[in-house]
Amino acid sequence: MQTPNFSIEFYPPKTPEGAEKLRLTREKLSLLGPKYFSVTFGAGGSTQRGTLATVIEILAAGEQAAPHLSCVGGTRESVRAILAEFQSHGIDRLVALRGDLPSGYGASGEFRYASELVEFIRAETGFHFHIEVAAYPEVHPQAKSPQDDLQNFARKVQAGADSAITQYFYNADAYFQFVDETRKLGLDVPIVAGIMPITNYTQLMRFSDMCGAEIPRWVRLKLASFGDDSASIKAFGLDVVTQLCERLLAGGAPGLHFYSMNQAQATTALWQRLA
Secondary structure, eight states: OOOOEEEEEEOOOSSHHHHHHHHHHHHHHHTTOOSEEEEOOOGGGTTHHHHHHHHHHHHHTTOOEEEEEEOTTOOHHHHHHHHHHHHHTTOOEEEEEOOOOOTTOOOOOSOOSHHHHHHHHHHHHTTSSEEEEEEOTTOOTTOSOHHHHHHHHHHHHHHTOOEEEEOOOSOHHHHHHHHHHHHHTTOOOOEEEEEOOOOOHHHHHHHHHHHTOOOOHHHHHHHHHTTTOHHHHHHHHHHHHHHHHHHHHHTTOOEEEEEOTTOSHHHHHHHHHHO
16 A cells, blocks of 8 residues: 555635744644645635745745635636646646635636536646545535535546545545445545544534534534533544544545644644654
């Protein structure tokens, strides 16, 4: 079995203070030796410039970086320009997503699905980019059915995706079941498990409600029982997520992608447990 790859996700800072904080966070996490850092965007691609600026800074520091690219509201012309800019900065990896519509946003642009974006990237740039796409072991919250969601994933792979990163989850069986189902369809791309450290109960509940990630009942109840005791929440969360990561790696997951929330401590603690 190949050595698992570890990667870390940031979101672009909105203020000079946030940029400096992220710089310090990235310097700390760079010591762990991740394969690359990815950088997200806002709804409708609203922070795409900040995404690119953050990626350029990471590259300048000698690290590998991958911008997220949304097709929501985009045209072929606008996406073509973004791809050309990525190439001009030496970027050769990206995460291609449909993205979420911002509130009150009507038109969805020329691309309806991430598979169409992947197909366009391949047509425009050949195999210049390593293209990552999203996967949903617990089913995308907007999918009509698990079968429909699986077919959506298949279309992204068939369009030219090289690998996938999952939405975060806390049920390893959901991940393994999803991987098994993709293999039965003849899809053999690596599916890296997305990992969300547990550091704040209220924040975790809010994120999970939005993205459809299930928090097991016993984990929810235990977290709720700690109230405002943040130290106990973090200690329990570290144990739960470490055990999840260990099971995923033992079961053959090709890598882990840490949703860092622009913080270094929780990801570092997990990494050290797994070393």
